[in-house]
Structures are given as C-alpha cells and as structure tokens.
Amino acid sequence: MFVNEIILVVLIIIIVIFIAATVMKKYRIFGGGDDIEEEIKYYIMPNTPGSNIDDKVYSEFIMRTKEVLSASEWHKYHKFGETSNEAEATITMELATNDKISTNIGEEYYDYNMINIYKDVEKPTDKKVIKFSTTSILGNKRHIRFNLDNWLSGVPESGLSTDQYREYVINHEFGHGLGYDHQKCVDGVCPVMYQATRGCPVGTKCGSKVQEIDTTVRWFMK
Numbered sequence: 515m516f517v518n519e520i521i522l523v524v525l526i527i528i529i530v531i532f533i534a535a536t537v538m539k540k541y542r543i544f545g546g547g548d549d550i551e552e553e554i555k556y557y558i559m560p561n562t563p564g565s566n567i568d569d570k571v572y573s574e575f576i577m578r579t580k581e582v583l584s585a586s587e588w589h590k591y592h593k594f595g596e597t598s599n600e601a602e603a604t605i606t607m608e609l610a611t612n613d614k615i616s617t618n619i620g621e622e623y624y625d626y627n628m629i630n631i632y633k634d635v636e637k638p639t640d641k642k643v644i645k646f647s648t649t650s651i652l653g654n655k656r657h658i659r660f661n662l663d664n665w666l667s668g669v670p671e672s673g674l675s676t677d678q679y680r681e682y683v684i685n686h687e688f689g690h691g692l693g694y695d696h697q698k699c700v701d702g703v704c705p706v707m708y709q710a711t712r713g714c715p716v717g718t719k720c721g722s723k724v725q726e727i728d729t730t731v732r733w734f735m736k
C-alpha cells in the first residue's frame with residue numbers, strides 16, 4: 515500500500531509539473547514584456563543578375579538598410595534581427611526598379627487584398643506611373659520592394675532630403691512588414707507610418723523616424 519501511495523504522489527507531481535510547464539509555455543508566463551514576441555528575422559536580398567541596378571548602388575542600399583534598422587526605434591516595440599538565411603526570414607527586402615515592382619503587383623499584395631488595408635500603390639493603369647515602394651503578403655511572409663527611383667533621388671513632395679527619405683521609407687515599409695497600417699497626421703511631425711511619398715498635410719512635416727506607436731493595432735502576429 516505504502517509503495518502504491520508513493521507512486522501515486524510522484525505521478526501527481528509529474529502531471530502537475532507537466533501541466534504547469536505547458537501553460538507557462540503557451541502563455542509565456544516567464545519573460546513578459548519584450549520577450550512576449552519571438553525575434554522577427556529579416557533578410558536583405560542581394561542584387562540579382564539582370565536587375566538593371568548598379569552593384570554599387572545596391573551595396574549602398576544594403577548598408578543603409580542595415581544601419582537604419584539597427585538604430586531604428588522599432589526596437590522599442592519589437593524584437594527583430596537580421597538573418598543571412600532567407601528561408602528563416604519573415605521579412606525579406608530588395609531594391610527594385612519601377613518596372614519590376616509594377617510587373618510583380620498581383621492579388622497577393624496588400625495593396626489589393628480584400629481587407630484593403632494599405633494603399634501605397636494605386637491600381638496600375640499605366641505601369642510607368644507606379645513610383646511607390648511596396649510591402650506584400652506572401653503566405654506568412656512579408657516582402658518589401660523599395661522603389662529604385664525614389665531611393666536614388668528621394669521624393670521632393672515629402673520635404674525630406676534623399677537620405678532622410680531613405681530612412682523614412684525603410685522604417686515605413688518595415689513597419690508594414692511588422693504588421694502596421696498607415697497613421698494619420700494632424701500636426702507637427704508626421705508619424706513614420708504616414709505616407710510621406712504622397713507629401714504630408716499643409717502645416718506638418720514628414721517624419722523619418724518611428725515615434726509613438728500603438729502596438730495594439732497590429733493586424734498580424736502578436
């Protein structure tokens with residue numbers, strides 16, 4: 515009898531520990547705060563042969579993107595880091611020509627998806643008029659295409675210098691990659707999720723950095 519009781523108690527303890535561990539893992543009871551979310555991996559694609567983009571320009575794009583993302587205020591809100599393994603990346607990025615961006619626009623892209631959340635790109639009636647960067651949804655992945663023309667010369671309508679525009683567009687599209695929608699701009703410096711490529715409202719200035727973000731409005735991931 516006594517031995518049976520010991521076995522029973524041990525079994526109960528094992529079951530309790532198992533249940534507790536499962537619950538803690540599921541609800542991530544340990545770690546809280548920033549640890550709630552697993553690290554999001556991003557991958558910057560290399561220049562591809564036939565891209566019509568100069569290698570030097572492409573290298574600068576890679577360097578600047580790494581620089582902006584490593585210093586980005588998005589780190590205050592999410593855990594993310596670079597990976598050299600494209601397969602494990604949630605967010606992939608490339609610098610692309612207008613032509614490529616226009617050609618690749620399809621139903622899978624957020625610009626036309628049924629929830630109709632983002633409108634960085636108008637439906638192309640003339641492929642040449644597309645001058646926006648895009649973030650597309652491809653299954654569980656997000657793919658960002660930075661527009662080459664805007665990258666090279668900036669966008670005067672934004673009132674930002676070319677370098678500031680680059681910082682803006684990296685933070686903005688990466689924000690979409692993290693699952694954020696556009697935000698309104700009422701006064702002062704516009705949030706980075708405002709569409710500066712279209713120009714900012716009169717009396718305001720376009721921003722290039724991530725300011726206060728409401729993290730409860732994200733539409734995917736936790």
Ligand SMILES: [Zn+2]
Pocket residue numbers: 632634686690696709
């Ligand atoms: Zn956008």
